[in-house]
Amino acid sequence: MTQYKYLLDEKDLPTRWYNVMADLPSPVPPPIHPVTHEPIGPEALAPLFPMALIQQEVSTDRYIDIPDEVLEAYKLYRPSPLHRAHRLERALDTPAHIYYKYEGVSPAGSHKPNTALAQAYYNKQAGINKLTTETGAGQWGSALAMGCAFFGLELKVYMVKVSYHQKPYRRVMMETWGAQVVASPTSDTHAGRAILEQDPESPGSLGIAISEASEDAATKDDTNYSLGSVLNHVLLHQTVVGQEAMKQMEMAGDYPDVVIGCIGGGSNYAGLCLPFMRDRLVGGKSTRFVAAEPEACPTVTRGEYAYDFGDTAGTTPLMQMHTLGHTFVPPGIHAGGLRYHGMAPIISKLCADGHIEARAYHQNAAFQAALQFARSEGIIPAPETAHAIRAAVDEALAAREAGEQRVILFNFSGHGLLDLAAYEAFLTGKLEDYAYPAEMVKEAMAGIPKID
Amino acid sequence: MTQYKYLLDEKDLPTRWYNVMADLPSPVPPPIHPVTHEPIGPEALAPLFPMALIQQEVSTDRYIDIPDEVLEAYKLYRPSPLHRAHRLERALDTPAHIYYKYEGVSPAGSHKPNTALAQAYYNKQAGINKLTTETGAGQWGSALAMGCAFFGLELKVYMVKVSYHQKPYRRVMMETWGAQVVASPTSDTHAGRAILEQDPESPGSLGIAISEASEDAATKDDTNYSLGSVLNHVLLHQTVVGQEAMKQMEMAGDYPDVVIGCIGGGSNYAGLCLPFMRDRLVGGKSTRFVAAEPEACPTVTRGEYAYDFGDTAGTTPLMQMHTLGHTFVPPGIHAGGLRYHGMAPIISKLCADGHIEARAYHQNAAFQAALQFARSEGIIPAPETAHAIRAAVDEALAAREAGEQRVILFNFSGHGLLDLAAYEAFLTGKLEDYAYPAEMVKEAMAGIPKID
Numbered sequence: 001m002t003q004y005k006y007l008l009d010e011k012d013l014p015t016r017w018y019n020v021m022a023d024l025p026s027p028v029p030p031p032i033h034p035v036t037h038e039p040i041g042p043e044a045l046a047p048l049f050p051m052a053l054i055q056q057e058v059s060t061d062r063y064i065d066i067p068d069e070v071l072e073a074y075k076l077y078r079p080s081p082l083h084r085a086h087r088l089e090r091a092l093d094t095p096a097h098i099y100y101k102y103e104g105v106s107p108a109g110s111h112k113p114n115t116a117l118a119q120a121y122y123n124k125q126a127g128i129n130k131l132t133t134e135t136g137a138g139q140w141g142s143a144l145a146m147g148c149a150f151f152g153l154e155l156k157v158y159m160v161k162v163s164y165h166q167k168p169y170r171r172v173m174m175e176t177w178g179a180q181v182v183a184s185p186t187s188d189t190h191a192g193r194a195i196l197e198q199d200p201e202s203p204g205s206l207g208i209a210i211s212e213a214s215e216d217a218a219t220k221d222d223t224n225y226s227l228g229s230v231l232n233h234v235l236l237h238q239t240v241v242g243q244e245a246m247k248q249m250e251m252a253g254d255y256p257d258v259v260i261g262c263i264g265g266g267s268n269y270a271g272l273c274l275p276f277m278r279d280r281l282v283g284g285k286s287t288r289f290v291a292a293e294p295e296a297c298p299t300v301t302r303g304e305y306a307y308d309f310g311d312t313a314g315t316t317p318l319m320q321m322h323t324l325g326h327t328f329v330p331p332g333i334h335a336g337g338l339r340y341h342g343m344a345p346i347i348s349k350l351c352a353d354g355h356i357e358a359r360a361y362h363q364n365a366a367f368q369a370a371l372q373f374a375r376s377e378g379i380i381p382a383p384e385t386a387h388a389i390r391a392a393v394d395e396a397l398a399a400r401e402a403g404e405q406r407v408i409l410f411n412f413s414g415h416g417l418l419d420l421a422a423y424e425a426f427l428t429g430k431l432e433d434y435a436y437p438a439e440m441v442k443e444a445m446a447g448i449p450k451i452d
Numbered sequence: 453m454t455q456y457k458y459l460l461d462e463k464d465l466p467t468r469w470y471n472v473m474a475d476l477p478s479p480v481p482p483p484i485h486p487v488t489h490e491p492i493g494p495e496a497l498a499p500l501f502p503m504a505l506i507q508q509e510v511s512t513d514r515y516i517d518i519p520d521e522v523l524e525a526y527k528l529y530r531p532s533p534l535h536r537a538h539r540l541e542r543a544l545d546t547p548a549h550i551y552y553k554y555e556g557v558s559p560a561g562s563h564k565p566n567t568a569l570a571q572a573y574y575n576k577q578a579g580i581n582k583l584t585t586e587t588g589a590g591q592w593g594s595a596l597a598m599g600c601a602f603f604g605l606e607l608k609v610y611m612v613k614v615s616y617h618q619k620p621y622r623r624v625m626m627e628t629w630g631a632q633v634v635a636s637p638t639s640d641t642h643a644g645r646a647i648l649e650q651d652p653e654s655p656g657s658l659g660i661a662i663s664e665a666s667e668d669a670a671t672k673d674d675t676n677y678s679l680g681s682v683l684n685h686v687l688l689h690q691t692v693v694g695q696e697a698m699k700q701m702e703m704a705g706d707y708p709d710v711v712i713g714c715i716g717g718g719s720n721y722a723g724l725c726l727p728f729m730r731d732r733l734v735g736g737k738s739t740r741f742v743a744a745e746p747e748a749c750p751t752v753t754r755g756e757y758a759y760d761f762g763d764t765a766g767t768t769p770l771m772q773m774h775t776l777g778h779t780f781v782p783p784g785i786h787a788g789g790l791r792y793h794g795m796a797p798i799i800s801k802l803c804a805d806g807h808i809e810a811r812a813y814h815q816n817a818a819f820q821a822a823l824q825f826a827r828s829e830g831i832i833p834a835p836e837t838a839h840a841i842r843a844a845v846d847e848a849l850a851a852r853e854a855g856e857q858r859v860i861l862f863n864f865s866g867h868g869l870l871d872l873a874a875y876e877a878f879l880t881g882k883l884e885d886y887a888y889p890a891e892m893v894k895e896a897m898a899g900i901p902k903i904d
Contacts, residue, residue, distance in 0.1 A: 106830075423628045
């Protein structure tokens with residue numbers, strides 16, 4: 001009997017997060033102070049994050065126990081299913097076995113709650129009553145809103161103004177879970193007021209929203225800040241995804257030849273790939289790792305591996321990562337979660353060391369694959385996920401070409417039920433393929449700080 | 453260890469649908485011809501439905517095998533999980549055990565694909581190339597669009613014009629799966645043209661859309677019509693829900709004292725309740741069955757149990773059912789799936805015989821319960837499901853009052869990610885509680901045909 005889904009019981013939920021730091025042949029360069037260029041200590045992060053998360057940020061322990069309270073919250077939607085895409089395989093007439101880990105089963109519709117729940121919990125434990133964060137398209141803000149509802153925290157979300165007005169349903173979702181959502185820039189912060197003075201009609205940007213949310217948190221004792229990707233502890237929390245997938249691939253009797261995901265800040269792909277990466281780094285496996293990014297924001301394929309700021313305003317510590325320059329503002333592709341100038345330092349290091357191969361896709365190519373997926377497997381993918389599907393379909397076609405039964409695994413990071421405007425644009429031929437913005441990138445890359 | 457979800461393997465998927473006709477103490481009155489008032493034969497339905505579905509419509513066999521091809525398609529999302537709502541129980545401080553069967557896991561977000569897939573399959577088997585249907589809010593149209601994509605059928609959806617413009621994302625969802633969606637009334641049919649001649653600005657209605665879709669199918673050899681609720685074969689297909697839930701309740705070590713669902717046409721509630729109803733009808737169980745409907749369209753609580761038309765135009769055979777009169781147009785509540793003047797003959801019969809108790813709720817009361825659910829269990833409910841949650845919460849509070857550990861099971865028919873405008877209205881205090889439209893109902897009920 002054909003099996004389509006591999007399910008785990010709640011008792012098989014991973015009880016520890018996996019920390020790849022313990023298995024890297026050489027360490028990820030540490031964050032440094034923007035002026036002294038000295039490695040920063042934990043105290044530099046204390047105004048923003050609780051100590052438990054700062055410790056995870058710098059930990060080299062291979063495994064870190066997941067608190068019971070977080071496990072209980074995970075159980076509302078985890079373990080997530082692993083699907084074998086039999087119908088897509090037939091549509092592609094490929095001998096490849098295509099598997100996808102489906103993270104869209106979370107109530108927020110994506111992998112983001114895996115870290116939102118953990119971050120809300122640790123902040124609550126530390127006596128924090130309120131969190132602030134930024135959100136662009138809204139996937140992260142909505143996941144954190146749910147996390148804060150569960151652990152009894154207030155949340156203020158600085159939502160990029162243009163998204164606030166374009167995506168009212170994401171805002172309503174956050175409000176349904178009890179969060180306060182404001183259109184950034186606001187007059188609530190120095191950073192916001194400074195922008196509004198210069199340009200009262202500013203549409204906002206992720207960089208501005210980060211500045212506002214972190215200023216808000218840094219200036220209040222009972223308030224912390226929360227980030228949804230890039231940082232080590234965020235990637236750590238996502239490793240439940242890959243640990244589950246390893247057990248499920250074993251149930252399916254297959255091991256991936258290639259592990260695929262989309263990358264924006266890097267957290268969903270890290271979640272799936274890092275546990276499998278361990279088998280490559282210390283287990284001698286020759287699995288390939290492929291990360292899909294947008295041609296409009298090709299951080300790894302075209303960026304520099306250098307120390308740069310995490311935010312546009314240039315106020316964070318410097319992190320060594322692939323970057324297009326911290327002032328780069330990507331074109332308005334629908335995959336809002338992939339519009340980031342930098343990349344998680346862990347993913348960047350693995351790319352730089354040749355363990356991960358990055359590929360860039362135009363959004364029409366991504367949506368074409370997403371549409372084929374929706375019509376064969378049913379689920380309508382998020383625009384971000386569409387990039388991973390494009391890469392998976394290309395791998396499956398290459399396997400057909402080679403006549404080889406390759407095993408392909410990708411992370412289905414989220415569904416697209418709140419992104420249907422993008423499908424309408426695609427179906428009516430109105431979806432733009434932004435050319436690689438070479439001039440803008442050149443200009444932004446000139447602003448990357450020079451480190452000796 | 454606390455368990456939150458009860459999962460079945462694909463091998464535990466029910467292989468037969470359960471037909472309650474075999475176990476009813478007295479038969480459901482047959483549909484009759486609108487003029488002769490004689491019971492209609494299968495040939496009367498042949499222009500619209502394939503013979504396999506007509507046979508199911510009149511079958512008294514207790515079980516009907518599910519075709520392999522339908523089972524394979526079910527496996528994309530079934531078996532669906534049964535959740536124990538531990539967090540909601542704590543929020544309500546109730547000794548009750550609250551369980552919900554979560555049908556929102558289907559790619560269309562509701563239970564509707566359970567019959568859409570079966571109907572698409574049987575039509576394809578019968579050599580039909582194209583289906584037509586109507587849709588209001590779009591849940592049914594999108595489920596059938598997915599079903600037609602899987603089985604290679606074309607689909608034309610007559611979407612009520614006011615919804616077509618108010619709910620563009622539901623339309624895009626259908627188009628993503630390849631369906632053609634038109635705003636009804638159209639100039640494509642006699643029925644549509646007649647309406648447009650009288651009123652070029654007609655906003656449309658479900659009744660008009662049914663007339664258009666069925667005329668389109670009746671006048672073309674390779675085209676059939678498909679209905680998403682009310683009819684016996686539709687309720688039959690939904691019984692996979694209750695059969696799974698019975699196994700899952702056994703895994704949980706509980707048996708429901710009360711089984712709850714919302715009713716519009718009756719199919720989602722029938723799906724959950726009919727397999728449990730068998731235990732009451734022939735197994736001597738005293739389980740209570742509670743059906744929740746909107747105060748704005750209180751078909752069972754205020755309607756007459758009488759022969760009436762299924763459509764507004766009065767062209768279908770007459771069915772004995774609870775009805776508010778076939779010309780009744782319910783106020784514009786957000787639970788579009790509950791805005792139907794009639795009720796499935798099977799559900800009506802069980803209500804009339806005292807096996808099911810109906811309750812009516814205002815939409816603010818329903819959304820209040822839905823919000824509490826979202827903030828404790830995470831999932832944001834569809835407005836229809838919110839009515840079932842209201843009834844479940846009331847039962848849980850009654851159990852607290854009585855100090856009894858009652859077991860409550862309800863059908864979580866669908867998520868509300870495409871209904872967030874309704875949450876915005878509720879959160880901002882703008883959601884209207886339409887008073888029971890007594891005068892309109894009185895007028896419509898005067899139009900119920902008189903049968904000797």
